Amino acid sequence: MxxxxxxxxxxxxxxxxxxxxxxxxxxxxxxxxxxxxxxxxxxxxxxxxxxxxxxxxxxxxxxxxxxxxIGFIVTKICDGGFLKVMMVGRTAEKNLSASEVWIYGKRTIPGVFASKPPHLQEPGESEKKLSIDDLSIDTGLSKEELEEIVRVGTFVGFKADCEKLSDNVIVSxxxxxxxxxxxxxxxxxxxxxxxxxxxxxxxxxxxxxxxxxxxxxxxxxxxxxxxxxxxxxxxxxxxxxxxxxxxxxxxxxxxxxxxxxxxxxxxxxxxxxxxxxxxxxxxxxxxxxxxxxxxxxxxxxxxxxxxxxxxxxxxxxxxxxxxxxxxxxxxxxxxxxxxxxxxxxxxxx
Amino acid sequence: MEFFERLKDYCSILAPSGMEKPMRKRIIEDIKDSGAEWRVDPNGNLIVFKKGRARRDKKLVVAAHMDEVGFMASYIDEEGYVRIENVGGIDRRVVSGRRIMFCGSNLVGVVASKAIHIQTKEEIGKCEPINEMRVDIGCYDRESAEKRVRIGDCATFCPNYEEFGNGLIKSKAIDDRFGCAVMVELINSDLEYDTYFAFDTCEEIGCDGAKEVCYQLNPDIAVILESTTAGDICGTPAEKAACTVHGGAVISHMDNSTVYDKELVKLAMELGKEKGIPCQLKNTVAGGNEARAYQREACGARVLAISAPTRYIHSACSVAAKEDLTAVAAMTKTIIERKF
The missing domain is CATH 3.40.630.10 (Zn peptidases)
Known part of the structure; x- marks a missing residue:
């Protein structure tokens, strides 16, 4: 094994x-x-x-x-260095807030799915449906810097290791x-x-x-x-x-x-x-x-x-x-x- | 030790509210040669007194909290999953589908998420409340799970400190490990005036540690070092951002629990200008921190919060700019160099 x-x-x-x-x-x-x-x-x-x-x-x-x-594909590069993406294959969108990704551009860079801070949420918003359109990826770069690395069509994937949860059970x-x-x-x-x-x-x-x-x-x-x-x-x-x-x-x-x-x-x-x-x-x-x-x-x-x-x-x-x-x-x-x-x-x- | 190396270590320690011991031990290790006096109070708050070159008429304390948000095991079910309650305020949406790590054992658990193919139409896109989530620790039944996790055991998001983007860092627990790191640096430096430093417990569940410390010290002035929510994300209008990453140290005039001392707020902004320390006023009334305890306990102190603008706080992956953290450190140093 x-x-x-x-x-x-x-x-x-x-x-x-x-x-x-x-x-x-x-x-x-x-x-x-x-x-x-x-x-x-x-x-x-x-x-x-x-x-x-x-x-x-x-x-x-x-x-x-x-x-x-499965993964994501970049559809738009936004002000402030955020990316809008669509899904390639289908994932459970509810899991994405504040999760980490790799962005496979000219070079591979890390990113984080943004999550809306509490003061910007409507009451009860966290109980509502979340879709990929509500989310964007924070790259920590400016739009100009980002445009040098990423373009529409760049692939994005989950950033998480393969590891063991117990002797036999593994995750990736x-x-x-x-x-x-x-x-x-x-x-x-x-x-x-x-x-x-x-x-x-x-x-x-x-x-x-x-x-x-x-x-x-x-x-x-x-x-x-x-x-x-x-x-x-x-x-x-x-x-x-x-x-x-x-x-x-x-x-x-x-x-x-x-x-x-x-x-x-x-x-x-x-x-x-x-x-x-x-x-x-x-x-x-x-x-x-x-x-x-x-x-x-x-x-x-x-x-x-x-x-x-x-x-x-x-x-x-x-x-x-x-x-x-x-x-x-x-x-x-x-x-x-x-x-x-x-x-x-x-x-x- | 370089500041950001220290910060990485601090962020990677698992210490949710009530479980601050590993953080406290590390801080004591880091200040033991500083010449400061320190004591640990009965509930685990770490109180440090550092003598300066001169006495200060007023008693001033700089405070940050050692704890972070996290989870506590509340039940082990028949199928071997751990059920959890949140420790501190956490949006259910940042928990769904994350990995968490149990304190002490460093066991990793996965917050289970039904595959999209087997969700009902009603389930799609929606997160269940945290106390209905199941944490998979790779066990098949209660008996084997109970050997690994007990009710009452705590967990945090997994350590993941990393630099990224344009001078940013991302990690769990930047709130408030960076505040602890700033204080440790100050304690290890030569100070102009006598200053107290409080490393508080249990901020995330209601500022309990700060209440206790404030009673013990009864300070005249309390300077709180914190992370505060930066809402400058895609689609947020500028007037609702609260503060912005790369915008400098955040000075709050009011949040959900405190109206800050006007003179101190004015002083901080003026000093920022005079010394060239980037700073910004928080433009929204939101959030809250230990200032509320220091303002209300014992005789009440004049309070000032110097915060780091941080995106996605209380999540597995908060984001802050190194230059903002440096600005907070510089501002804190400048403030405590005053006699008052």
Missing amino acids: DRIYEIAKELTAIPGVSGDESRSFPYLEKTLAGKFDDFGFTPVGSYFGIRKSKKKNAKTVLFDAHLDT PSFDDRICAACILRALELVEGEDIGVNAAFQFSAGEETGYKGAMTTAYRIAPDYAIVLDVCNAYVPGAREARKAVQIGKGCSLSYSAQTNRELTEFTRTLAEKNGIALQFLAEPGATGTNSNVIQTGHGGVPTVLLSIPLKNMHTANEVADLRDCEETAKLLAEFLRSIGSYQGVEE
């Missing part, structure tokens, strides 16, 4: 608001060099790697996690979906040097939060035979609907049943987990899953796809909370999947 935490800490330290994913390429180039036969970035900003099997006509298994995170602003990328890298480490008989590929897709562009195009290039999409899912939190108790943090990774994933391959994955004593939870998502699984499953003439999710609390906030044990189990399951997919029978006629 230490290893996954280490990878997660490194990955979450690199910014990557949807549309600005390339910032992690140098890290990936450096860490993955020599471990893959083919790797690199794609024109839309995804990153991929393929480790080829010596076996002739080996099948290709693709693991997908998205590289982008970008576990969606960097924690899944960490699981994939860990799984590929687990099978390193093994003759698994399949080509093992991964893609860290650009633009999931804004419409799946990276997943579609990168999977097209890799042309996998099977795919597992890894994303995060909303874990049960107090106050949520009773049925949400189906998936909780600390109880294993979640396997989705959906019409947008492949039922046979999903059952194969479930059986594999059971056989290996790997904890799993189950999520019913009949229609759209809101993940890359939609586009990977239907791309390239159809790719049987499974959706696994790391349960997460406070998704799309600066404090996404996950359990390291779920991540470790997920990496194990992915490794087992690579070792066992050769025995998969496919859809019955």
